[in-house]
Amino acid sequence: MTFVPLTTQPQEIEEKSFEIIAEELGEHPFTAEQFPVVQRVIHASADFELGRSLLFTPDAIQAGIQAIRSGCPVVADVQMVEVGVSKPRLEKFGGKVHCFISDPDVMEEAKKLNTTRAIVATRKAARLYDGAIWAIGNAPTALLELIRLVETGEAKPGLIIGVPVGFVSAAESKELLSKSKGVPFITNIGRKGGSPVAVSIVNALSLLAARE
């Protein structure tokens, strides 16, 4: 018994996928600028419901493109996001991806404060970088802490990509983000999300930054 794949050409696989997605998605509420991001999220998740749940501030896409073109760093909440983000397109503009969750000082402080490593890592990144793209795919506590630090003026993100997944605080953290003022964000409604979603949004933005 064998199955012959339609194609083993990476570029063709992606193009074929994008055709299927555009066809099956049908009518949608997204702008032409937002659509490539939605498409790439559906591509990464095979989940149209998740794609349709995305929310953008009107300035989000341009803020992301500008941050990437200015060589601003990408802050990933977990290593799965860190390794998934495509590096060459960011590096072309001088940008790098950072993830602090496994840093020894972060682990030590989280233990001392009896809190999550995600919270402590968020504080560390906020101290180090202004204008960064925050890609949060896993930890609701990271997103909640980032929202708090934006309100106190301790964090100045260029764009927040807040798509943590899960049953405890994930949907709530994203609802809170969706009501934030004064900061560009991309998020989604509900419990779904995850590292591949955060990765695909960053990668869609860096493609837009490189192409335009």
Place this chain on the structure above:
Amino acid sequence: MTFVPLTTQPQEIEEKSFEIIAEELGEHPFTAEQFPVVQRVIHASADFELGRSLLFTPDAIQAGIQAIRSGCPVVADVQMVEVGVSKPRLEKFGGKVHCFISDPDVMEEAKKLNTTRAIVATRKAARLYDGAIWAIGNAPTALLELIRLVETGEAKPGLIIGVPVGFVSAAESKELLSKSKGVPFITNIGRKGGSPVAVSIVNALSLLAARE
């Protein structure tokens, strides 16, 4: 505006999530042995439909536990799976996680053969390891190649975790796996899947291996 998370204690967050999942899942077709794996997949995806789509051979859980206890390697198709898998529990038994997709020799050969890096990486891993747990979360071409190598006798997996995601060949590759004979596997029906699904299955198995 603030939102106070229910808890910031990692252990409590996980326990609370697992309670919600068991409650909302209700009746299901899985055995007591399979259930912790299903639960962890739902935990990672917040997707009950995905959890319910899982398929196990009757020997899959025990094959996974035995492979881990014997220190067999875990072969990851992509780096997101490689970094997501929890290492300490595997290392306790002498096991390691390997991913060859970005090896220079793999990249070179894929270019030469005009095929995917996933296929070439699968061949390399099959040459190196017998009895490994294969964790395929991303690349249908890796899974299709592995199934072919099992049929020709060139690959001897201890367990195949085949949960690639996507629109081109993913569902087909998993359907083919579901009809395989003579090899323990965990897979799912349909397009959904992904790195966090593969990761959560490996992590659920290593928890079982460490606990029992």
